[in-house]
Amino acid sequence: MTQSRLRWLTVLLGLMLGLPPGMARAEALYDALSSFDRTMATFNPLGTYVRKPIERLSPRLTFKGYLREAIDVLVQPHEKVGYRNQDFRFLQLQTLLEIESAYHIASGLDLNSLVHAMYDGAYDWQSSQGLYADRYDRSVKLYDSAEQVLRELYVSYRAPSFDLLVGKQQVSWGKMDGQFIDIINAMNRSESAQLESEDYEWRRLPMWMVNTTFHFGSNSLQFLYIFDFESDRQALPGSPWYSPQIPPPGIDRRRPTRTPRGGDFKAHEYGVRFDRSMGALTYGFIYAYLWDRNPVDHVVGTDLVNGQSALRLEGEHARLHHFGATADYATTLAQMPMVGVLPVVFRVEALWTKGVVFIDYSKQAAARLGVNTDATVEHDTLRAAVAAEFGLPANTTLILQGAYYQTFGWDRSLGYGFGGGISDEWTLIPLVYLSRPFAFSRDRLSAQLTVFPMLSGPVHVWQGVKTKLRVTYKISQFINTQLVYNSYDGGDSTDFYGQYDKWDNFGWELNYEF
Amino acid sequence: MNSDAGSRRGRGFEWCCAGLLLAALSCPWARAEEPTWRTLDQLSPAERTAFDPATDTPRDAKLPYVPAEAYPFQAPYTAEEMGYRAAEFTHIGRWPHSLIDVFGVITGSGYINQGAGVSYVWQSTPPGLASYIYDLPAGQDYSRWLFFFTFPPQSEAEQQLWIPYRTDATHRTKMDFFIYSPELRRVRRQPQPRRDQRFPDNAQTFDDVVGRDPWEFAWQLEGTDVVHQTIRFPDTRPTVTFNVAGKGFVEIPTGAIKPLGDDYPFYRPDGGIDCWVVKATTREDLLPDYNEKTLVYWLDKHYFYPVRMEKYNAKGELIMIEVRNAKRENTALPDGFGYAALMSLYWDVEHDIMSYSVHDGVRPHPWTVQEAGMIFTPEFMRRQWLVEPIKSQMLIDDPTQYYLRPQLYAGRFPELRKIALSTDLMERVQAQEAAGHLVFGAAAEPGK
Numbered sequence: 012m013t014q015s016r017l018r019w020l021t022v023l024l025g026l027m028l029g030l031p032p033g034m035a036r037a038e039a040l041y042d043a044l045s046s047f048d049r050t051m052a053t054f055n056p057l058g059t060y061v062r063k064p065i066e067r068l069s070p071r072l073t074f075k076g077y078l079r080e081a082i083d084v085l086v087q088p089h090e091k092v093g094y095r096n097q098d099f100r101f102l103q104l105q106t107l108l109e110i111e112s113a114y115h116i117a118s119g120l121d122l123n124s125l126v127h128a129m130y131d132g133a134y135d136w137q138s139s140q141g142l143y144a145d146r147y148d149r150s151v152k153l154y155d156s157a158e159q160v161l162r163e164l165y166v167s168y169r170a171p172s173f174d175l176l177v178g179k180q181q182v183s184w185g186k187m188d189g190q191f192i193d194i195i196n197a198m199n200r201s202e203s204a205q206l207e208s209e210d211y212e213w214r215r216l217p218m219w220m221v222n223t224t225f226h227f228g229s230n231s232l233q234f235l236y237i238f239d240f241e242s243d244r245q246a247l248p249g250s251p252w253y254s255p256q257i258p259p260p261g262i263d264r265r266r267p268t269r270t271p272r273g274g275d276f277k278a279h280e281y282g283v284r285f286d287r288s289m290g291a292l293t294y295g296f297i298y299a300y301l302w303d304r305n306p307v308d309h310v311v312g313t314d315l316v317n318g319q320s321a322l323r324l325e326g327e328h329a330r331l332h333h334f335g336a337t338a339d340y341a342t343t344l345a346q347m348p349m350v351g352v353l354p355v356v357f358r359v360e361a362l363w364t365k366g367v368v369f370i371d372y373s374k375q376a377a378a379r380l381g382v383n384t385d386a387t388v389e390h391d392t393l394r395a396a397v398a399a400e401f402g403l404p405a406n407t408t409l410i411l412q413g414a415y416y417q418t419f420g421w422d423r424s425l426g427y428g429f430g431g432g433i434s435d436e437w438t439l440i441p442l443v444y445l446s447r448p449f450a451f452s453r454d455r456l457s458a459q460l461t462v463f464p465m466l467s468g469p470v471h472v473w474q475g476v477k478t479k480l481r482v483t484y485k486i487s488q489f490i491n492t493q494l495v496y497n498s499y500d501g502g503d504s505t506d507f508y509g510q511y512d513k514w515d516n517f518g519w520e521l522n523y524e525f
Numbered sequence: 526m527n528s529d530a531g532s533r534r535g536r537g538f539e540w541c542c543a544g545l546l547l548a549a550l551s552c553p554w555a556r557a558e559e560p561t562w563r564t565l566d567q568l569s570p571a572e573r574t575a576f577d578p579a580t581d582t583p584r585d586a587k588l589p590y591v592p593a594e595a596y597p598f599q600a601p602y603t604a605e606e607m608g609y610r611a612a613e614f615t616h617i618g619r620w621p622h623s624l625i626d627v628f629g630v631i632t633g634s635g636y637i638n639q640g641a642g643v644s645y646v647w648q649s650t651p652p653g654l655a656s657y658i659y660d661l662p663a664g665q666d667y668s669r670w671l672f673f674f675t676f677p678p679q680s681e682a683e684q685q686l687w688i689p690y691r692t693d694a695t696h697r698t699k700m701d702f703f704i705y706s707p708e709l710r711r712v713r714r715q716p717q718p719r720r721d722q723r724f725p726d727n728a729q730t731f732d733d734v735v736g737r738d739p740w741e742f743a744w745q746l747e748g749t750d751v752v753h754q755t756i757r758f759p760d761t762r763p764t765v766t767f768n769v770a771g772k773g774f775v776e777i778p779t780g781a782i783k784p785l786g787d788d789y790p791f792y793r794p795d796g797g798i799d800c801w802v803v804k805a806t807t808r809e810d811l812l813p814d815y816n817e818k819t820l821v822y823w824l825d826k827h828y829f830y831p832v833r834m835e836k837y838n839a840k841g842e843l844i845m846i847e848v849r850n851a852k853r854e855n856t857a858l859p860d861g862f863g864y865a866a867l868m869s870l871y872w873d874v875e876h877d878i879m880s881y882s883v884h885d886g887v888r889p890h891p892w893t894v895q896e897a898g899m900i901f902t903p904e905f906m907r908r909q910w911l912v913e914p915i916k917s918q919m920l921i922d923d924p925t926q927y928y929l930r931p932q933l934y935a936g937r938f939p940e941l942r943k944i945a946l947s948t949d950l951m952e953r954v955q956a957q958e959a960a961g962h963l964v965f966g967a968a969a970e971p972g973k
Contacts, residue, residue: 045966049923181710231907341698341701406722448725455636524677
């Protein structure tokens with residue numbers, strides 16, 4: 012688009028803002044926007060007045076941070092949805108501040124920390140009976156405990172062929188979008204279906220561990236020793252993304268979950284990862300002996316309540332063996348129709364998990380009848396993905412990714428278990444991702460479209476589709492903003508995406524990094 | 526139809542105005558009595574001695590797309606040989622070194638986006654283009670470039686590993702490309718960027734960085750010219766501070782910066798550089814669908830350093846101008862082969878965006894075997910280890926301190942160079958020339 016067309020776009024914007032259709036006024040608006048651009052070019056108050064003075068005071072200290080404002084609002088509240096009272100509009104009104112610092116102690120030796128503070132106004136700034144999770148867990152709206160605020164703290168030592176990181180940290184394994192071999196840290200999954208890989212950085216729950224890597228040639232070998240435990244945090248009852256299909260507690264009695272203790276040597280976790288790169292191909296393997304991050308209800312007894320048999324349930328985390336592999340390969344395809352030369356990368360990743368514990372509802376029914384069983388069963392699971400990323404003209408990126416989840420030995424009485432098919436024996440998500448910047452905006456404006464259709468069998472077949480459209484605009488080299496629209500369509504109310512059919516929402520984010 | 530005709534008339538008027546402005550903007554040297562540029566039939570006897578007009582020279586026995594005469598050739602030079610010599614000087618020098626790349630982009634409205642990244646360059650072959658041509662089979666990587674970004678804050682600790690390949694007609698993959706994103710905490714292999722496509726938020730293309738193989742073009746000498754200025758500083762920026770190897774930060778008046786540095790021995794008395802003007806036309810059999818159909822180079826006559834380059838699309842329209850300031854960064858290499866880009870400026874004429882790249886703190890860096898094995902691998906990026914920090918003070922503080930758009934050289938080689946800028950853009954250029962710095966907003970269009 013020529014400068015002239017850009018100016019006419021500005022004129023149009025002026026008209027849309029209600030300015031009189033005079034050329035002089037439009038020119039004034041054009042000037043104002045230009046002036047705004049130039050002002051924002053150097054607008055970095057926290058960098059100028061906080062970061063720089065601190066780093067000047069202590070040259071060994073690197074200090075940076077970001078401030079993020081995120082608002083998600085339902086397109087339309089629906090009052091009664093399943094078991095929920097959806098009388099709220101805002102899904103989040105979140106302010107997140109993160110400060111990252113690294114103090115250079117000596118050659119190769121650093122002390123690193125990441126602190127963050129979060130406040131979610133969704134519970135305070137709207138009148139709602141349906142949102143009440145903050146009444147029994149303040150952490151859903153405010154991080155105010157030391158453990159939450161001090162997100163990461165570790166000492167790192169680097170030598171040419173050796174890394175050692177000791178302390179509270181997060182480790183990300185894998186190369187794919189989504190979680191396949193990325194299994195080390197627990198995750199805050201309170202956003203349920205809205206949670207995506209771009210959020211993992213601030214949704215992972217760091218853990219205390221020893222993390223060491225040996226480097227030799229094009230190979231690396233990493234060992235993890237985790238002397239801490241964190242479980243996933245799921246959406247709580249009365250939180251925005253709590254499933255509308257979960258009924259209120261019945262007559263069954265629930266005892267506190269048995270959680271592995273970090274101080275117990277036998278409860279510690281281990282992981283090992285090997286990576287190798289050889290030209291156009293890189294590959295790696297992992298093994299990890301971890302706790303299932305989500306407890307599974309075990310029947311530990313029965314009671315008679317008003318003449319009915321009620322189960323005594325106790326959540327318990329199971330030990331899991333994980334075996335995984337990852338690989339990617341790059342090539343350039345020549346003389347492709349429409350696009351000519353086509354650079355492409357193929358990625359594959361898979362995780363086999365042995366001995367995943369599932370609730371077995373047929374056994375639970377038997378337990379009510381007096382059969383002595385804890386009503387759980389073990390099955391192996393597989394989750395895997397194959398992706399192709401294409402570099403198309405006009406800086407357009409297209410990713411096609413098929414993600415597959417399978418529970419071996421599945422039957423209809425099984426509940427949820429790590430890594431397997433979602434409410435089914437198998438699940439397939441053929442994801443499509445398309446991204447491109449717009450040249451008329453000088454690439455400041457870009458759009459990304461992601462479509463997540465979910466198929467499964469043999470029960471559900473079609474579990475709905477999630478569609479995410481995001482438009483990002485760079486205000487300056489320090490600030491960007493984005494508008495996001497998420498929709499959940501199709502499937503039944505018991506399906507993974509189908510249950511959130513009434514959760515279509517708009518989001519707005521403002522990110523400032525300094 | 527009427528409106529179409531009207532539109533065409535309006536367009537014609539616009540181009541007419543632009544043409545008049547172009548004439549008004551011709552640089553002072555172009556208005557001098559004797560033009561600085563000469564076509565082929567106007568070459569001096571000395572120039573005719575140095576130039577071999579042959580177009581069908583013998584080919585190398587092993588590499589039929591390469592001239593039989595051994596690189597770096599002997600005078601007289603054919604146009605093709607000049608193109609090969611110019612290919613010596615890619616954006617990133619062809620020897621092991623380290624530097625900090627400070628770069629940025631600006632739009633006509635004054636939006637500015639900058640970055641800085643410490644860059645480590647390792648090479649598996651001896652320095653220079655000769656080893657790239659003769660020593661490596663096509664399809665093999667010859668170098669590794671690791672970039673560790675230190676600015677802006679949102680890019681801090683982001684890293685990229687580029688592993689470029691020797692290519693030919695059958696081996697088209699130009700490089701392996703890996704990124705590390707601190708946000709994802711993952712190393713990911715990426716598809717190589719499309720060669721003729723400018724990077725997002727930038728005027729520079731992938732080939733502008735990696736370089737173009739000279740055998741992918743048909744070369745033709747168009748004449749000679751004298752270049753006096755390449756990168757121009759605004760009057761709002763009287764000095765700049767370079768990180769000079771062994772000296773630290775050195776403040777230098779911008780008026781004292783010469784296009785090929787202080788060491789270049791062949792400046793004319795008026796400070797100009799004698800140049801060959803060479804046209805490179807894309808070979809359709811090797812680069813089908815390549816957007817940059819014609820490249821016009823201004824090569825200094827002694828080292829063949831490309832101080833200026835223009836790109837034209839399939840319609841013959843100017844799409845980009847690149848100008849460079851260079852410096853003899855590697856004194857171990859003789860005869861000008863140690864020159865490397867100190868500052869490069871890319872003006873995308875279509876979108877009026879201008880990118881710069883400053884290579885600061887450059888020093889040859891003979892990496893040890895242990896260092897090379899450790900640093901230049903994809904997995905190294907996960908370590909988030911800036912092994913040797915390099916600092917720079919070349920970031921621009923304010924949009925008004927940005928570099929000027931390059932000179933248009935209106936009137937030079939009119940048969941070859943079709944420069945048809947829109948009236949808007951010409952007015953912006955005119956306002957810049959009058960003010961001595963970039964002018965933004967409607968004020969840049971005095972007629973409005």
